[in-house]
Amino acid sequence: MRFEGEIHTEEKEEVKEKEVNSMGHSICGGGSPHQPKVVVGYALTSKKKKSFLKPKFTSLAWSKGISFVSIDLNRPLSEQGPFDIVLHKLSGKEWREVIEDYRQKHPEVIVVDPPDAIQHLRNRQSMQQVVADLNLSDCNGKVGIPRHLVITKDQSSIPYEVAKAGMKLPLVVKPLVVDGSAKSHELFLAYDEFSLSTLEPPLILQEFVNHGGLLFKIYITGETIKVVRRFSLPNVNKHDLSRVTGVIQFPRVSNAAASADDADLDPNIAEFPPKPLLEKLARELRQRLGLRLFNMDMIREHGTKDVFYVIDINYFPGYGKVPDYENSFTDFLLSLASSKCKRKPHIDPLKV
Ligand SMILES: Nc1ncnc2c1ncn2[C@@H]1O[C@H](COP(=O)(O)OP(=O)(O)OP(=O)(O)O)[C@@H](O)[C@H]1O
Ligand SMILES: O=P(O)(O)O[C@H]1[C@H](O)[C@@H](O)[C@H](OP(=O)(O)O)[C@@H](OP(=O)(O)O)[C@H]1O
Numbered sequence: 044m045r046f047e048g049e050i051h052t053e054e055k056e057e058v059k060e061k062e063v064n065s066m067g068h069s070i071c072g073g074g075s076p077h078q079p080k081v082v083v084g085y086a087l088t089s090k091k092k093k094s095f096l097k098p099k100f101t102s103l104a105w106s107k108g109i110s111f112v113s114i115d116l117n118r119p120l121s122e123q124g125p126f127d128i129v130l131h132k133l134s135g136k137e138w139r140e141v142i143e144d145y146r147q148k149h150p151e152v153i154v155v156d157p158p159d160a161i162q163h164l165r166n167r168q169s170m171q172q173v174v175a176d177l178n179l180s181d182c183n184g185k186v187g188i189p190r191h192l193v194i195t196k197d198q199s200s201i202p203y204e205v206a207k208a209g210m211k212l213p214l215v216v217k218p219l220v221v222d223g224s225a226k227s228h229e230l231f232l233a234y235d236e237f238s239l240s241t242l243e244p245p246l247i248l249q250e251f252v253n254h255g256g257l258l259f260k261i262y263i264t265g266e267t268i269k270v271v272r273r274f275s276l277p278n279v280n281k282h283d284l285s286r287v288t289g290v291i292q293f294p295r296v297s298n299a300a301a302s303a304d305d306a307d308l309d310p311n312i313a314e315f316p317p318k319p320l321l322e323k324l325a326r327e328l329r330q331r332l333g334l335r336l337f338n339m340d341m342i343r344e345h346g347t348k349d350v351f352y353v354i355d356i357n358y359f360p361g362y363g364k365v366p367d368y369e370n371s372f373t374d375f376l377l378s379l380a381s382s383k384c385k386r387k388p389h390i391d392p393l394k395v
């Protein structure tokens with residue numbers, strides 16, 4: 044298994060050429076080498092634009108016939124375009140309604156991804172439940188989620204609830220809702236259950252799983268899987284537990300661009316998860332979530348070879364940090380455009 048590179052789960056379909064008529068509308072069929080053939084409208088935060096639409100990517104895409112057009116949020120979406128594909132990651136009910144309405148009215152446009160499906164990852168409980176529902180037997184390993192407790196109100200009862208559930212300390216405390224804000228990524232490590240009552244619900248409390256300070260980030264781009272290693276929180280031992288009390292906020296350690304791939308790592312910790320396991324996991328999650336763009340954080344329980352936990356799933360993550368994403372994302376967009384041509388074999392005379 045090659046790990047700096049890609050794991051292709053399926054052979055890519057041959058991409059059919061598209062041509063552009065004089066109005067700039069894209070149609071399926073022959074090909075014109077100098078004009079963009081696939082128009083991708085995008086609605087992204089400025090932070091995302093900067094990290095994802097890097098010049099190296101947009102110029103590679105352009106050379107393969109893809110152009111990117113910024114969606115103007117102050118104008119009706121139906122009046123913009125025409126687009127072949129719409130990529131979006133914006134928060135808020137208003138945007139969800141706009142994009143859902145557009146999907147209904149423009150079934151010819153591939154919207155990546157449906158807002159309801161994205162919504163599933165906005166709650167850390169529903170995000171984790173999808174993994175808990177999987178049956179990944181015979182895949183050279185086990186994948187689960189850490190034991191957890193959801194607290195929606197009355198933080199004064201947390202110590203009691205934690206003790207009643209028999210949760211093992213320390214606990215990772217995460218805001219239940221992930222809405223793209225910095226606050227939804229403010230995480231704490233709680234060394235005792237009493238100090239938890241100072242934190243503000245809704246929260247999810249997860250048992251901390253020792254994993255040797257390293258995690259696997261598994262990026263899904265349509266049919267393609269890429270795995271990178273990142274540094275994570277170090278193991279917590281009994282001595283630490285007896286010495287430390289309270290809740291401690293920790294930084295977004297695994298989110299840093301620094302890869303752990305070149306570090307001198309213990310092979311028992313750093314060995315990549317088995318390929319059949321990742322392929323099945325990605326396939327199942329893609330189907331169950333109905334999403335094409337996401338990543339997951341996976342850890343191996345320290346001291347085991349094949350016991351894994353998924354601790355986080357993110358929609359449209361930071362692809363800009365993944366080596367060679369320019370090529371895989373361009374291929375993804377071309378394969379979407381090609382599937383669109385197959386879906387609609389006849390040229391729509393109204394669009395020509
Ligand atoms: N149950 C756990 N056991 C051990 N470590 C954990 C656990 N949950 C989270 N972590 C550590 O905390 C980090 C942040 O947690 P998580 O990924 O859930 O937060 P996030 O805010 O969703 O981060 P992201 O920036 O990836 O969206 C993880 O990458 C990992 O290093
Ligand atoms: O590719 P990784 O290292 O996983 O990092 C992503 C995070 O996991 C996402 O949670 C971030 O998105 P949100 O802040 O919108 O949740 C996402 O933020 P982005 O929209 O700035 O890319 C990334 O930071």
Ligand SMILES: [Mg+2]
Binds near residue numbers: 297
């Ligand atoms: Mg994470």
Ligand SMILES: [Mg+2]
Binds near residue numbers: 221355357
């Ligand atoms: Mg996350």
